[in-house]
Amino acid sequence: MNSDTIRTAALAIGGSLLLAGLLFAANGENPFEAFKLLFEGSVGSRAKLSNTLLVWVPLTLAAASLVVTFSAGLWNIGVEGQIIVGAIGATWAAREVGGPSFVVITAAIVVAIIAGSLWALLAGVLKVYGGVNEIFGGLGLDFVATGMATYLIIGPWQRAGVASTSGTDLLRDEAWLPKIGDENISWVSLALTVAAVIGVFLLMRGTSFGLKLKAVGSNVHSATRLGIPANRYMLIAFGLGGALAGLAGSAQVLGFHHKLVPASSGGFGFLGILVVLLAAYRASLIAPIAFFFAAITVGTTFLELRLGLDSAVGGVLQGLLVLFVLLAGGWQRKRRTEAASALAPTPSAVAGEG
Amino acid sequence: MDAVTIASIIAAATPLVYAALGETITEKAGIVNLSLDGTLLLSAMVAFATAQTTGSVLLGFAAAAGTSAIVAGIIAFSSIELKLNQIAVGFVLFLLAGDLSSLLGQSFVREPGPSVPPLNIAGLSDIPWFGKVFFSHNLSVYGSMVLIIVTYWYFYRTRAGLELQAVGERPEAAFARGIHVERLRYIYTFVGGAFVGIGGAAFSLDVKFGWSEGHVTNFGWIVLAIVIFGGWHPARAALGCYLFGALQVVALKLQPTFPSFTQVLGIMPFPVMIFMLVAINRPAFRSLGDRLGLFRRFLRAEAPGGLGTIFERG
Structure with a gap:
């Protein structure tokens, strides 16, 4: 990270804070008071921190999922639906599998991972064999997943007595993730999230698989010429990304809602795309940025x-x-390019960021 | 189907026609405005807020067009000047505009306000069946019908339309022939964005009157899908809008039959529309266009060659 990058980042963060302050002021609030409340409401106490971590888990998992698919050059907007299908899978297993807590939870997580992965592969098959752009295939599957969840909630899995779109009955106690003390957050989902982030980081950084995936992402044609089976790599990226999204869905069901709700994904799939864009597609940055975003999300409910x-x-x-x-990043690159072409003996076209 | 049903499909599809034609214009010039789902929300909110505050429906439409053109302008600027990825910027603006609409529209939720007045076209509206279907609407609906014809004529019958297509298909070649690629991309992104905004206004001031949080969520995504379905052809895009309107009416009519699945039926038209894209992409359908010479352009669905790419002056 050079000083230019830091200056740009500082400029961007300062600029958005300034605008946020103006936004608060325009609503008749003291900006400093609002920022203070935002801070207090997200990390000001153990309970608040626990709430922030509850958001951090699915957001970070969604971002980790997206790092994998973005590396292969894919806009996996279907991540929302994959989280929902993971949540459906976890709920199904928690309802069907009996036995002690360890067995139920393990089964629910495994089923969620498989369900999310298969759902993502569907988008992958549509893209690779059907020629359907992954943005629209993923969106269509998002709608179908929402429809399935709604159908299950008002149909086969409806609450005893009265069917309501607010969700199914609460899962039995064995299917609840163990909590840390009195707080809502579970060490199981925290540990799984940390493991997932480290796993994706190592995969992208240290393995030939990650390298080939990035090759496919930066240029499908030259990757194919180098002998990399691009289609297979894209499908694997979908499958892996879907697995992580499914895991996020299981965390939502087992560790947060304790039932299936229509919007299990909570928009974290889309928010995860913002996290990854801000992290410039780097796995190493998603955990802190997702924490910052989670703090904003939780802090603003306190503001409300x-x-x-x-x-x-x-x-x-x-x-x-x-x-x-x-x-700001684009502006900085533009200046650098202009400076470089001013120095160069013959002006040459410099390829822009794809 | 009776005339009233068809007339209601045409009315329901009107905002989508504006938005889909707007996005078609923008994409024809090579720029993707992925922010549509947020932009429609924001412009619907701005239209309603403006009309309610000023009492003028027309001002509401104008404010919505302006707002939406500004959002589109950010995408054009970041792509043309800063060489940023249009999909990335568009996606951020989708979320940002949607949240802005919730934040700024708070005080207008479920408020009464002015709407587009009905306007039967004298004489024509008395024609049996046709009069009911086509000439018993309001200015917003008639405007969308005119827009289909004008856009078609502009694309395929004018010199400016040819230049627009050249900019979207092969910007480098167009530039070499002396066409101002960057200027035209700016203009058509603004114009297309403005029509998207008019679509938003056609929702909140007419078809889906009023404002509440997430008032027109998901329609922007459907419009983006319809532009693909429409093969970047104005008439086919409009057909896609009416087809989606019909799907919505069918889902609505099925609700009394399956009362317990009302919520599910409400979202079914969205995936159905999107998965029609799959069918459209099949080789069998595409080769149909080669066999039926007359409808060749209508049936061929191909994205402009330079769509979503960064233009570099050689």
Whole structure:
């Protein structure tokens, strides 16, 4: 990281903080007070930190999933649906499998991973063999997944007595992830998330598989000429990404909602795309950035409670931050390119970022 | 189907026609505006808020067009000046615009306000069946019909339309022939964005009147799918919009039959529409276009060659 990059990052973060402050001020709030509340509401106490970590888990897993698919050059917008299908799988196993907690939870997580992976492979097959752009194949499958979850909740898995779209009955106690003390967060989901991030980091950094995946992502044609079976690598990327998304779905069911709800993904799939864009597709950065985003998400619900400010302000902040970082990065590259071509003896076209 | 049903399909599809034609114009010039789902929300909110505050429906439409053009302009700027990935910037703007609509629209949720007044076309609306289907709507609906014809004529019958296609297909070649690639990309991204905004206004001031959080969620994605379905051809894109409108009406009519699946039926048209893309991409369908000479352009679905790419002056 050179000083230029740091200056750009500082500029972007400063710019978005300034805009956020203006946003608070425009709503008639003292910006400093709002920032203080944002901080207190997300990491100010053990309970608040635990809530932030509850958001951090699915967000980080979604981002880890997206790092894999982005490396292969894929816009896996289907990650939302893969989380939902993972949640459906986990709920199914938790309902069907009997026995002690260890058995039920392991079964639910394994089923969720398989379900998410297969759902992602569906998008992969549509892309590789059907010629359907993964953005639209993934979106279509997102809708189908939401429809399936809604159908299960109001149909076969409806609550005893009255069917309601608020969710199924709570799972039995054996299927709840063990908590840390009195807090809501479970060490199981924290450990699995840390393991997933490290796994993706090592895969992308230290293995020939990760290298080949990136080769496919940067240029399918030259990767194919080098003898890399691009289609197979894309399918594997979908499968791996879907597995991580499915894991996120199981964390949502077993560690947070304790039942199946229509929106199990909670929008974390889409938010994960912002995290990965801000991390510039690097696995090493997703955990801290996801924590920052989770803190904003949780902190703004506190703001809503205290100041009556709509919690959408969190999404606005996150969106502004990523937009500024992208624009600032582009501006910096443009300046560098211009400086380079001014020095070069013959001006030559420099390929832009794809 | 009776005339009233068909008329309601045409009305329901109107916002989608504006948005799909707008996005078709933008993509024809080689720029993808992926922010549509957020932009439609934001422009619907701005349209309703403006109309409610000023009492003028027309101002509402104008404000929505302006807002949406600005969002589109950010994508054009970041692609043309900063060489950034259009998909990435568009996706960020999708989330940002959607959240902005929730934040800024708070005080307009479920409020009453002015809407587009009905306008039967004198004489024509009395024609049996046709009058009911085509001429008993309002200015917003008539405008969308005119837009289909004008866009078609502009694309395929004018010199400017030819240049637009050249910019989207092979920007380098167009540049070599003296066409201002960057200027045209800016113009058509703005114009296309403005029509998307009009689509948003056609929702909140007419077809899906009013404002609430997430009022028109998912319609932007459907529009993006319809542009592909439409093969970047204005008439086919419009056909896609009416088809989706029909799917929605069918789902609505099925609801009394399956009362317990109301929520599921509500979202079914979305995946059905998207998976039609799969069928369209089959070789059998595409080769149909080669056999039926008259409909060749209508049946061929191919993206502009330079779509989504960064243009570099050679």
